[in-house]
Amino acid sequence: MVKICPMSIIRYSCRFAGLNYRKVNRALVRSICLWNGCHRDENNRGGELNVNTVREKLSHMVMKRGSKKMSKRFTPYMLILPAVLGMLFVHFIPMLWGFIISFMDLNIYTVMDWIKAPFIGLSNYVEGFSSVTTLGQRFFRSIFNVAYYSAFTITLGYFIGLGAALLLNKKFVGRTLVRGLILLPYITPDSVAYNLWRFIFQARIGILNKVLLDVGLISDQVIWLVGNKTIYAVIVASVWKGWPFTALILLAGLQSIDPELYQAAKIDGANAWQRFKYITLPHLRPVTRTLIVLNILWNFNAYNQFAVMLGTDPGKYAEVPSTLIMRQAFHHLEYGIGAALSIVLMLIMLLITIGYFYYFRIRAERKGE
Amino acid sequence: MMKRKHVKIIQQVLFYLAVLLLVAVVLVPYLWMFSSSFKSTLEIQGMEPRWIPHNFTIENYRLVNEIVPIFDYFKNSLIISFGTMIxxxxxxxxxxxxxxxxxxRGRNFYTVTLFSTQMLPGILFLIPYFVMFIWVQRTFGLQMRNTYHGMIFTYISFSLPFAILMLRNYLDSIPQEIDEQAMIDGCSRVRALFRIILPLAKPGIAAVGIYSFIMAWNEILFATILTGTQTKTVALGLLQYIGAQQSRWGSMMAACILTTIPILILFTTMQKHIVEGLVSGATKG
Structure with a gap:
């Protein structure tokens, strides 16, 4: 560490700026003295500050701090700086920028020089979020669709995950192997998994219709990927891809429960259902809450499954906000409206999350009383 | 006595059936993928779907690069994913x-920020990010779209919040006395970090690296917009097997298997640590 006395820094910068060093120094010292609660020299009757002593003290103090303590205090900031910068440029600046863009008429003609794009106030929001325009209607429909899809996916995924976690919490031969195996859908790349399901759901050449026909559940080939059944196809694929994560987290929750609790309950004569209801469920509650919030957020943002299985235009029955925004921005090349819609989407999600936490806090408070 | 034993046996059988069902639900789609990758296009398109191929053929694997330059996409994905990982x-x-x-000061705030960025929708960033890329190119002359460095930068920042939290949990499990001891013995902090903490944290670091590799390998949304012909990743390339003129499901399934293999190998080697990271990320959050 090179030790530079701050005073010499001040001297050099004064010379550089063409200022009177002595005047600057005196003003500086005075202000620092005031800051530190005024060291007045008793010998100095006029109440003048004894510049020399203070300067000495000050330079001593700053020297000590400057070389060792200051650098130590800055170390953590230096360490997180690169990560902060990266996130600044990818998360925070674009977020602000998106907010600005959402008030602009930014389209294919103006995108090359975005600063010159005309400000049009709220009209992007009005067009995207009204029940009169076609776009507004599609957006409302897409929000309904995504809510419907999320409700199904989360509920199904949760119960399958819970069942699997309960099964895998018991000891049996090959448990480690099965635990590893069930993670397969989770780690399979989205693109691979949803392309595979797209193949399975093909009407004529897919295996699903064949199996259902053989079993006798349907009498005709069902067209899954066009029309009003599309959303169910996506739900099935998403549940298959998503439940292992739920199972994994719930399993971790189950393992943190003290086994003595179950033994004690058994001795007291509680049956299996009672043990589940009064021990397992309450202990899983916090994990469940986090899981559901995470799942709501992920499913409301779902893009991959819809885009891979149904293409960039999934049709009226399976349109979700993400696909709508993507099309609006990058096919119709209206970036301003796209940005406005994505901000509305974020606000809706924020409301849901806050409402969810609020609801549980109120319930918890009521229970606590 | 006998009756109770019977009940127990039935319970056991039911239990194993349930486990079997679970495994079947997971594996059956893969079975279909695997068997279809050995079928000819004619068989997939012309005959009734069957679990076992009529005529076993490896044509799909031989011709996997024929219609779609999937090997180029593999190269792109590898470069981007390795860059992101490092x-x-x-x-x-x-x-x-x-x-x-x-x-x-600001430590808690920073940690909370890390958590909250994970909650925001990707689509929210995509549009302004795209406009930003165009702006950077026009003002600084630095091309960002359709380049490796642009994608790597994007993906690094994406994987950072989760990676930092995961690694923090791992480092927290290494007692602080170890680096204090090293510093008393005359190590500087930097030396203590590189010589003592990093070797101890190797598994955690490996898990973080693999997590980011997988993230970059699988990402679709940003890759759709920000990559072009020279940087298209394999996740997007898979979609090209199905076009308006022809549908090469067999080749696509073969390509799907090839795409999954690297991820599978990486995940299995570091399964324990990644799973721990996932669990603590969800439960401590």
Whole structure:
């Protein structure tokens, strides 16, 4: 560490700026003295500050701090700086920028020089979020669709995950192997998994219709990927891809429960259902809450499954906000409206999350009383 | 006595059936993928779907690069994913070390920010990010779209929040006395970090690296917009097997298997640590 006395820094910068060093120094010292609660020299009757002593003290103090303590205090900031910068440029600046863009008429003609794009106030929001325009209607429909899809996916995924976690919490031969195996859908790349399901759901050449026909559940080939059944196809694929994560987290929750609790309950004569209801469920509650919030957020943002299985235009029955925004921005090349819609989407999600936490806090408070 | 024994046996059988069902639900789609990758296009299109191929053929694997230049996409994905992995490891290690070992002003705020960025929708960033890329290119002449560095930068920043939190948890599990001891013995802090903490944290760092690799390998949304013909990743390339003129499901399934294999190998080697990271990320959040 090179030790530079701050005073010499001040001297050099004064010379550089063409200022009177002595005047600057005196003003500086005075202000620092005031800051530190005024060291007045008793010998100095006029109440003048004894510049020399203070300067000495000050330079001593700053020297000590400057070389060792200051650098130590800055170390953590230096360490997180690169990560902060990266996130600044990818998360925070674009977020602000998106907010600005959402008030602009930014389209294919103006995108090359975005600063010159005309400000049009709220009209992007009005067009995207009204029940009169076609776009507004599609957006409302897409929000309904995504809510419907999320409700199904989360509920199904949760119960399958819970069942699997309960099964895998018991000891049996090959448990480690099965635990590893069930993670397969989770780690399979989205693109691979949803392309595979797209193949399975093909009407004529897919295996699903064949199996259902053989079993006798349907009498005709069902067209899954066009029309009003599309959303169910996506739900099935998403549940298959998503439940292992739920199972994994719930399993971790189950393992943190003290086994003595179950033994004690058994001795007291509680049956299996009672043990589940009064021990397992309450202990899983916090994990469940986090899981559901995470799942709501992920499913409301779902893009991959819809885009891979149904293409960039999934049709009226399976349109979700993400696909709508993507099309609006990058096919119709209206970036301003796209940005406005994505901000509305974020606000809706924020409301849901806050409402969810609020609801549980109120319930918890009521229970606590 | 006998009756109770019977009940127990039935319970056991039911239990194993349930486990079997679970495994079947997971594996059956893969079975279909695997068997279809050995079928000819004629068989897939012309005959009734069957679990076992009529005529076993490896044509799909031989011709996997024929219609779609999937090997080029593999190369792109490898470059981008490795770049992301290395960048994430370096930045996440520094940041996680800072959060784990220093008490500084803004530390809690920073941690909360890390958590909250994970909650925001990707689509929210995509449009302004795209406009930003265009702006950077026009003002600084630095091309960002359709380049490796643009994608690597994007993905590093994406994987950072989770990577930092995961690595922080790992570093927290290494007792602080170890680096204090090293510093008393005359190590500087930097030396203590590189000589003592990093070797101890190797598994955690590997898990973080693999996590970011998988993230970059699988990402679709940003890759759709920000990559072009020269940087298209394999996740997008898979979609090209099905076109308006022809549908090569067999080749696509073969390509799907090839795409999954690297991820599978990486995940299995580091399964324990990644799973731990996932669990603590969800439960401690």
């Amino acid at each position: 960048g994430t490891i370096i930045l996440a290690t520094f940041a996680a070390y800072a959060i784990s070992r220093f008490r500084f």
